[in-house]
Amino acid sequence: MDEHRALMPSTLAVNFSSYGNWGTDMAFAGANDRDDLPRLARIDPSQFDLLFSGCKLERYAAGQHLFVQEDAADRIYGVMKGTVEISIYSPGGQKLVANIELSRSLIGEIGALDGRPRTATAICLTACELVSLSRTQLFDRMEKNPSLARAMIELLCARLRWVSGELGDQAFFGIEARLAKRLVFLGGVIADAAGWIPISQSELGEFLGATRESVNKTLNDWRSRQIIAIKRGGLRIIDARALSHIAASQDDD
């Protein structure tokens, strides 16, 4: 327990002189919906720019790993362009996709902040342009700029809320509701201009901790009910309201 502290740069002396601003601005947290949690690891855009100001752009190819679960952690990444998949693996190698991060998301913040091994694996789904800071640089900038420390705390809280919600979903809801939730989210984030969500059914299974077959069955059921359209490599939401209803109404009382 004391070891984290040993690993924490002794140079950190966060100066919260601008205390008045704490917690006043959370407008960026959930612009789209008031009751939903932010699903992406994002901070206020201006804070993002401030955090990574002066960083050189790094290019990664599709399929390249940023880091792997259990790795020693020492960098925090910011996404400028591209999509990065965050996933965790079971001892047996089964994959569970936790999230897909987009432009202006932060990646690897936990490991960078507490210096312990990576809790997840990050892999570029597309060609990516990233910026990054070392642990030392991160703390240096947080110290120089107290509002950054505040932003990081808010980010950590938001992620905690999101993961806790996922845990509850996993425990309480069946595949159908979890799938509906994911689709509603993905539809708002990675759908193209025509509304198509480019994701395979296998990948959806990895999101849910379920099999492709189960996903397929559910999806075909919805298609027959005119809720979604399906094509190879993707799907499109037709009746978003019905989906939301499925996501919300599948409780067990």
Added chain:
Amino acid sequence: MDEHRALMPSTLAVNFSSYGNWGTDMAFAGANDRDDLPRLARIDPSQFDLLFSGCKLERYAAGQHLFVQEDAADRIYGVMKGTVEISIYSPGGQKLVANIELSRSLIGEIGALDGRPRTATAICLTACELVSLSRTQLFDRMEKNPSLARAMIELLCARLRWVSGELGDQAFFGIEARLAKRLVFLGGVIADAAGWIPISQSELGEFLGATRESVNKTLNDWRSRQIIAIKRGGLRIIDARALSHIAASQDDD
């Protein structure tokens, strides 16, 4: 959405009178294994004292709620004596126990830090002595004492790691492995001098997101294999190694 509160089981006449020795905090960190995450929301003891210095002791009776999911959040609590259960509820009212916090644990830190509604419900299992700070006081003290902000960041990271792990467990493992994990943990934290873990099988079910019947069946199987002993209101681990083995080996490759 606020119906949880209405549906909140009023049946919680927990007979935790016998839980007196939970507070004997032997295990700050998992003494058993180094790679395991801290399960309790604790910061460095000296930081804890610093954070709450000068706070008046508040007494709560067993069964009393500190706060309820969806409540507006404005306080952070520190446990001086007693045990507090942290749980989340499904829309249908089903309960999932996230954790049980002991002496020197922090409670409600997320809501206090980001000012958004409570993500969980906190209820005193025993008579408790707590200290607490308002959101304003919390930030005031963090500002005056930067090391506190650092400690809070570490705490948030630790909890994120823990919850992520739980999410993975929930997705990857069956009841047997999850139950074994919990028992190994509980055995190190709340066992009495004779090694008895005072917890009912129903409560174990709430920990796992499973039914009492499933827990009962698994437990009886283990008893027949000399791994544990069972008595009313509790159980004792006989073969800890076998339990750990079950907890670890139930992967799916």
Added chain:
DNA sequence: GGGGCTGTGTAACGCCCTTCACAGACCGCG
């Protein structure tokens, strides 16, 4: 054009777990 390769559709089978139902054990309390 013909092999892979990946993504989709579908069905049979079976296990794990929940649900329901009930009975006995133990406990505190009037």
Added chain:
DNA sequence: CGCGGTCTGTGAAGGGCGTTACACAGCCCC
């Protein structure tokens, strides 16, 4: 000392979902 309430034990029934096993349709590339 009996009575209600909680905890435990057990079994039948049912379903959700994983497992396995194919069939087929696009797509890439030699």
